[in-house]
Amino acid sequence: MNSTSHRTGGPAGAMRxxxxxxxxxxxxxxFxxxxxxxxxxxxxxxxxxxxxxxxxxxxxxxxxASRSPVAVAWKACLVVSVVAxxxxxxxxxxxxxxxxxxFAVFADLGTASSLLINPLVDALLTCALFAMxxxxxxxxxxPRWLVAHLMFAVACTVVAAAATYSSGGVDTASVIFRTNxxxxxxxxxxxxSHLLITLLTDDARSSFLDPLTGLLNRRGLDAAIGDVWPRGREKDRCSxxxxxxxxxxxxxxDLYGHEEGDAVIRRVADRLRAHMGQYGVIGRTGGEEYVAVVSTSRLHIDALVHGVRRALRDPEDTVAVTVSVGAAIVLADSPAWAENTDIDLVTRAxxxxxxxxxxxKAAGGNRIATTEL
Known part of the structure; x- marks a missing residue:
C-alpha cells in the first residue's frame, strides 16, 4: 500500500x-x-x-468435563500436537x-474443538483464547488471513453464547455482557491494532525506499547493510x-525525454533486484546510480558480479543502455575484517x-572492474 492510500478515498477506500x-x-x-x-x-x-x-x-x-473416550483421546492428541x-x-x-x-489455522481449529468437549459453562471463557x-x-x-481468523473466532463465540443462553443457567444480561x-x-x-500497525509500518518503510524504483534509498541501505555484511565472515563465503x-x-x-528515462531507471532496478536481490540488499543512491551489498559463496561472487551486464541486457528494449560496474570483494579470511569494524569496512568497500x-566508466563504459580487499 502506498503512503497516500490511507489518506485518499475516505474510510471505505482506506479499508479496501x-x-x-x-x-x-x-x-x-x-527480519x-x-x-x-x-x-x-x-x-x-x-x-x-x-x-x-x-x-x-x-x-x-x-x-x-466429559470423560468419554473420544474427549480424552482428542485432548491427548491436542497435548501431543502442541508439544510438537x-x-x-x-x-x-x-x-x-x-x-x-x-500455525494460525492449527490454533483456531484446536480452540474450536475445545469448545465441543469442554464444559458448557466454560464456553465463553474458552473463546477468550482466540485473543492470543x-x-x-x-x-x-x-489482512485477509486476519479477517478470516476474526470471522471464524466471532462465529465460534456467537455459537458458544447461544449455547450458554439455551442452557438456561445464565440470564440474558450476563450472556450479552460476557459475549460483548x-x-x-x-x-x-x-x-x-492491525490497521494502526499497517499504517505506521507503511510510513516507516516508505521512508527507507526510493519512490521511483522501490529499492532502498541511502538511509534504507545504511540500515539494511548490517544484516547482510557480517555473513561474509562465515566459512567459504565473502561479501x-x-x-x-x-x-x-x-x-x-535528452533523446527520449524524462518519462522514458524514468522507465529505464525502473527497468534497471527491477533486473538488478531479480539478479542480486536474494543475496543481499540493493539501493538507488543517485539519479542513475545503484549500490548492491551482497554475501554469497566465494565460487559464486564472481559470477554474480560479472553477470550484472548480461542480466540488464535485453535486445527487445526500446531504449538500450549499458552500465559500468565496480566491485570491492572481501573474502572470509581477509585481514580487512580484523583491521576494521563492520561499519568502517563496508564504508571502505x-x-x-x-x-x-x-x-x-573512464575506460569507455560497459565494463566491470573488481578488486579484493
Missing amino acids: AWFTEPFDYRWMAD LNSRPAGKLIRWVMACLTLNYGVLAMVSLFSAD VSAAWITRPFPGRLGVVA IGTFCTFCVS VVLLAIAGVPLV AAVMIDIDRFKSVN TRVADSMMYEA
Whole structure:
C-alpha cells in the first residue's frame, strides 16, 4: 500500500486498500531471524503454545468435563500436537507464509474443538483464547488471513453464547455482557491494532525506499547493510559492495525525454533486484546510480558480479543502455575484517567499489572492474 492510500478515498477506500495490501512474509521472517529478539519471540510463542496443552490437561479434572473416550483421546492428541509445535518454535527459524498461516489455522481449529468437549459453562471463557491467536495474526499474517481468523473466532463465540443462553443457567444480561467483552478482546483489539500497525509500518518503510524504483534509498541501505555484511565472515563465503552506473544516461533524457528515462531507471532496478536481490540488499543512491551489498559463496561472487551486464541486457528494449560496474570483494579470511569494524569496512568497500566503477566508466563504459580487499 502506498503512503497516500490511507489518506485518499475516505474510510471505505482506506479499508479496501488495507484489505488488499500484499503482506511481505519473507521480509518478516528474514527480519526476525536476523535479530536476537527473534529467538526470544520464538521462545514466547513456544511457551504460549505449550500452555494450550496444559489447559487441555487441566480441563480433564474439571467436575463437569466429559470423560468419554473420544474427549480424552482428542485432548491427548491436542497435548501431543502442541508439544510438537512448541518444539518447532524453539528449534526452527521463524517460519514464512506457509508456517505462520498453518500455525494460525492449527490454533483456531484446536480452540474450536475445545469448545465441543469442554464444559458448557466454560464456553465463553474458552473463546477468550482466540485473543492470543488474534495477537499473533495482527503481526504475522496478511489482512485477509486476519479477517478470516476474526470471522471464524466471532462465529465460534456467537455459537458458544447461544449455547450458554439455551442452557438456561445464565440470564440474558450476563450472556450479552460476557459475549460483548469477549468479542472486543478477540476481534476489536486485533482489527484496530492491525490497521494502526499497517499504517505506521507503511510510513516507516516508505521512508527507507526510493519512490521511483522501490529499492532502498541511502538511509534504507545504511540500515539494511548490517544484516547482510557480517555473513561474509562465515566459512567459504565473502561479501561485496557493487556500484552500478548507467552509461551516458543524460543522453537518454535528452533523446527520449524524462518519462522514458524514468522507465529505464525502473527497468534497471527491477533486473538488478531479480539478479542480486536474494543475496543481499540493493539501493538507488543517485539519479542513475545503484549500490548492491551482497554475501554469497566465494565460487559464486564472481559470477554474480560479472553477470550484472548480461542480466540488464535485453535486445527487445526500446531504449538500450549499458552500465559500468565496480566491485570491492572481501573474502572470509581477509585481514580487512580484523583491521576494521563492520561499519568502517563496508564504508571502505563502498568507496573502493565507487572508484572501480569510475575506472570502468573512464575506460569507455560497459565494463566491470573488481578488486579484493
